[in-house]
Amino acid sequence: MASPESNIWPDGCLGAVSISFDDGRPSQLERAVPVLDERGLRATFYLPMRGENWREGYAPWVDVAANGHEIGNHTKSHTCSRNFSFRKDGTGLEEMTLEEIEADILEAEDMLRELVPSQTERTFCYPCYQTFVGEGATRQSYVPIVAKHFVAARSTGEVGWFNNPLKIDLHCLNCASYGHLSGIELIGQVERAFQKRQWIILTYHGIDAGKPAQEFVEMCNHLAERQGRIWTAPVVDVARHVRDFRASTMDTPE
Numbered sequence: 284m285a286s287p288e289s290n291i292w293p294d295g296c297l298g299a300v301s302i303s304f305d306d307g308r309p310s311q312l313e314r315a316v317p318v319l320d321e322r323g324l325r326a327t328f329y330l331p332m333r334g335e336n337w338r339e340g341y342a343p344w345v346d347v348a349a350n351g352h353e354i355g356n357h358t359k360s361h362t363c364s365r366n367f368s369f370r371k372d373g374t375g376l377e378e379m380t381l382e383e384i385e386a387d388i389l390e391a392e393d394m395l396r397e398l399v400p401s402q403t404e405r406t407f408c409y410p411c412y413q414t415f416v417g418e419g420a421t422r423q424s425y426v427p428i429v430a431k432h433f434v435a436a437r438s439t440g441e442v443g444w445f446n447n448p449l450k451i452d453l454h455c456l457n458c459a460s461y462g463h464l465s466g467i468e469l470i471g472q473v474e475r476a477f478q479k480r481q482w483i484i485l486t487y488h489g490i491d492a493g494k495p496a497q498e499f500v501e502m503c504n505h506l507a508e509r510q511g512r513i514w515t516a517p518v519v520d521v522a523r524h525v526r527d528f529r530a531s532t533m534d535t536p537e
């Protein structure tokens with residue numbers, strides 16, 4: 284029997300895959316972007332807009348965006364829990380307010396719109412997968428802040444966690460880090476998601492030279508050879524499609 288998810292995906296595709304990269308690391312430009320571009324695959328790159336010289340530092344990403352990849356918002360300050368001791372002053376999300384995290388996100392958004400003016404709608408990625416400010420009795424989710432400004436946001440999950448397009452909270456999308464899997468394991472995960480007619484989001488940080496890069500190529504070959512059956516697209520494209528599909532089914536008269 285056809286599942287309710289069966290007819291959501293465009294052009295007869297069985298499911299969707301989004302490949303996402305965090306933090307704008309050099310290996311993404313060196314090893315991921317060429318592999319994706321050669322195969323006509325489009326991904327999402329979440330850049331934290333840190334640094335005095337961000338215009339120069341992020342200049343290579345202008346070309347990446349021109350090739351159809353999404354440049355996503357990853358805040359300006361990339362603040363995570365103080366538990367990680369990332370900051371010299373010892374503070375972290377525990378010391379932030381909702382107003383401060385919103386200002387940080389919107390500052391990054393202004394910078395991204397200057398860097399890539401053609402992309403006016405994008406998705407968000409929670410730094411360190413963390414969705415809160417404050418601590419203990421004053422700890423609050425900042426998911427509602429993100430939902431005000433973005434079509435969707437990538438949260439966290441584990442390998443094997445996919446997104447049911449009819450049920451998932453678009454501002455807390457499941458994803459997992461897949462960089463440690465072999466090519467055949469990656470392909471297996473993608474195929475499992477499609478058996479369920481769902482949306483799989485793969486997260487990468489860097490792609491090391493040698494075997495990890497080869498595993499990535501193997502998966503990309505699989506996706507490229509099956510375009511038409513597998514919809515590979517940036518997070519923003521799939522999120523827009525899911526949002527619009529849900530809205531259209533809600534509007535259907537009785």
Ligand SMILES: [Zn+2]
Pocket residue numbers: 305306357361410411
């Ligand atoms: Zn990050």
